[in-house]
Amino acid sequence: AQSVTQLGSHVSVSEGALVLLRCNYSSSVPPYLFWYVQYPNQGLQLLLKYTSAATLVKGINGFEAEFKKSETSFHLTKPSAHMSDAAEYFCAVSDEDSNYQLIWGAGTKLIIKP
Amino acid sequence: DGGITQSPKYLFRKEGQNVTLSCEQNLNHDAMYWYRQDPGQGLRLIYYSQIVNDFQKGDIAEGYSVSREKKESFPLTVTSAQKNPTAFYLCASSNGQGLTPLHFGNGTRLTVT
Numbered sequence: 171a172q173s174v175t176q177l178g179s180h181v182s183v184s185e186g187a188l189v190l191l192r193c194n195y196s197s198s199v200p201p202y203l204f205w206y207v208q209y210p211n212q213g214l215q216l217l218l219k220y221t222s223a224a225t226l227v228k229g230i231n232g233f234e235a236e237f238k239k240s241e242t243s244f245h246l247t248k249p250s251a252h253m254s255d256a257a258e259y260f261c262a263v264s265d266e267d268s269n270y271q272l273i274w275g276a277g278t279k280l281i282i283k284p
Numbered sequence: 285d286g287g288i289t290q291s292p293k294y295l296f297r298k299e300g301q302n303v304t305l306s307c308e309q310n311l312n313h314d315a316m317y318w319y320r321q322d323p324g325q326g327l328r329l330i331y332y333s334q335i336v337n338d339f340q341k342g343d344i345a346e347g348y349s350v351s352r353e354k355k356e357s358f359p360l361t362v363t364s365a366q367k368n369p370t371a372f373y374l375c376a377s378s379n380g381q382g383l384t385p386l387h388f389g390n391g392t393r394l395t396v397t
Contacts, residue, residue, distance in 0.1 A: 211293075212390050212391065213288070213290075213374055213376070213391055214327075214376075214388045216386070262326075271329065271332075272329075274327045274328075276324060276326045
């Protein structure tokens with residue numbers, strides 16, 4: 171069965187520091203991978219998605235993620251954190267086995283220290 | 285601007301009462317979804333609909349019901365049979381399954397006491 175693991179329910183970084191949010195997935199068939207962001211008391215919006223093209227995917231707000239099949243990972247990074255990046259980030263996977271329904275990670279809350 | 289409207293933003297009900305959460309979209313999307321979000325957990329799928337007058341149960345459908353009489357509307361009823369209804373409910377839509385991204389509403393926070 172597909173699953174998504176996000177390491178760390180909370181990640182704290184200083185403003186200007188590198189952001190790294192980890193996501194590992196399990197899938198027995200080629201996966202499609204997504205990162206969504208949720209600001210407080212709002213819905214989610216798509217940051218970026220991997221759909222079997224380039225393994226390095228660039229998204230909105232300066233975020234990017236790299237698909238590494240050998241590590242079954244899709245970590246999200248941003249070179250320099252801004253205060254406005256404080257939010258909760260969700261990784262999700264879909265594939266043919268799940269009938270393309272999204273399987274969600276538990277989320278990582280990103281805290282930015284001034 | 286196109287989008288998804290969920291109303292109300294906050295909803296309070298007494299235990300034993302049914303309550304209906306509204307979700308309307310003007311994106312002309314075929315597919316609509318209801319998710320439940322609890323602290324420390326990912327999103328869990330309650331129901332989804334890929335076409336008018338048809339819908340399927342998700343992972344946690346017990347105690348919930350939906351209807352899809354119009355393309356734009358996908359209301360969710362939380363019935364008294366739902367054992368733990370207090371949660372944040374998110375409605376989403378997409379123009380197909382698979383790789384198309386979901387567009388989300390801003391959610392309804394339901395508190396049942």
